[in-house]
Amino acid sequence: MSDQENTLRESLREIIFGTDTPAGRAFDIALLIVIIASVGNLMLISVGQIEARFGVTLHLLEWVFTALFSIEYLTRIYAARRRWAYITSFYGLIDLISVLPLYLAMLLPSAHYFVAVRVLRVMRIFRVLKLVRYANDANTLTRSLLHAQRKVQIFLGLLTLITIILGSVMYVVEGPEHGFTSIPRSMYWAIVTITTVGYGDIAPGTPIGQALAGVAILFGYALLAVTGGIITAELTNETRVERQRRQCPYCERSGHEVDAKYCKFCGGDLEGDDKDDPPDDEEQAADRDKLD
Numbered sequence: 531m532s533d534q535e536n537t538l539r540e541s542l543r544e545i546i547f548g549t550d551t552p553a554g555r556a557f558d559i560a561l562l563i564v565i566i567a568s569v570g571n572l573m574l575i576s577v578g579q580i581e582a583r584f585g586v587t588l589h590l591l592e593w594v595f596t597a598l599f600s601i602e603y604l605t606r607i608y609a610a611r612r613r614w615a616y617i618t619s620f621y622g623l624i625d626l627i628s629v630l631p632l633y634l635a636m637l638l639p640s641a642h643y644f645v646a647v648r649v650l651r652v653m654r655i656f657r658v659l660k661l662v663r664y665a666n667d668a669n670t671l672t673r674s675l676l677h678a679q680r681k682v683q684i685f686l687g688l689l690t691l692i693t694i695i696l697g698s699v700m701y702v703v704e705g706p707e708h709g710f711t712s713i714p715r716s717m718y719w720a721i722v723t724i725t726t727v728g729y730g731d732i733a734p735g736t737p738i739g740q741a742l743a744g745v746a747i748l749f750g751y752a753l754l755a756v757t758g759g760i761i762t763a764e765l766t767n768e769t770r771v772e773r774q775r776r777q778c779p780y781c782e783r784s785g786h787e788v789d790a791k792y793c794k795f796c797g798g799d800l801e802g803d804d805k806d807d808p809p810d811d812e813e814q815a816a817d818r819d820k821l822d
Contacts, residue, residue: 542609546602561602568595569649596632603629624650674765681760689724689753696720696746700739708735724750 548554574580575588603625610616697717704710709732719732723746
């Protein structure tokens with residue numbers, strides 16, 4: 531590979547994959563604008579009256595967006611250091627899926643509307659705007675859900691058992707004359723009632739059935755309280771553990787907020803950029819002035 535080609539790839543990589551340079555940041559912001567515009571264009575196409583009047587223009591724009599995304603995707607592959615790693619990455623797969631539907635629409639017209647997955651590319655805003663704090667919060671929530679999954683699975687298993695029992699009893703008590711034509715349909719009513727959705731397409735007509743419906747509704751409120759309590763407890767515990775992980779590199783004390791930048795005990799930089807040279811009072815004051 532020639533030096534000129536290496537220089538070109540490095541320049542493209544800095545613009546396409548980087549956000550620290552003005553060119554890279556401008557590229558990512560422009561890309562987000564185009565993504566949002568393409569999704570908005572698809573929404574307009576799905577409206578019959580608008581499509582009938584401006585269909586030719588909107589479909590032409592759709593092809594323009596697809597061409598731009600195709601060029602961008604191929605350029606990303608060309609500029610990436612590890613091309614296969616990018617292709618198989620989450621964003622790489624999303625980038626590919628965002629351009630395939632319109633080409634597949636030539637064979638399957640209904641595949642056209644799958645280009646709505648382009649909206650997933652807006653997730654790049656986390657990287658573009660460096661919303662790391664929100665990404666960390668999302669990771670904390672994900673870990674909390676993983677830790678709570680065994681308790682939730684046990685509770686959902688119990689809920690499934692109660693749904694089957696309640697559906698079977700309602701099938702016997704109410705019968706087909708009140709819409710409970712089968713046990714699966716009665717279980718459907720039980721799920722709708724327990725979750726407090728209440729479509730109203732099936733309703734008990736006997737006093738016993740109405741009493742059971744009341745019990746199911748009360749159980750539904752308990753369901754929300756128990757599942758919410760389990761997840762909240764795990765989230766609180768995970769947040770506490772996360773705070774304990776944040777240790778100051780200067781005074782080595784923990785207990786900081788997840789999004790804290792400076793130690794609440796000594797004022798040191800928690801990122802530890804100048805760990806070998808602990809900050810003095812003037813440096814701390816200057817850093818706080820920057821934050822203000």
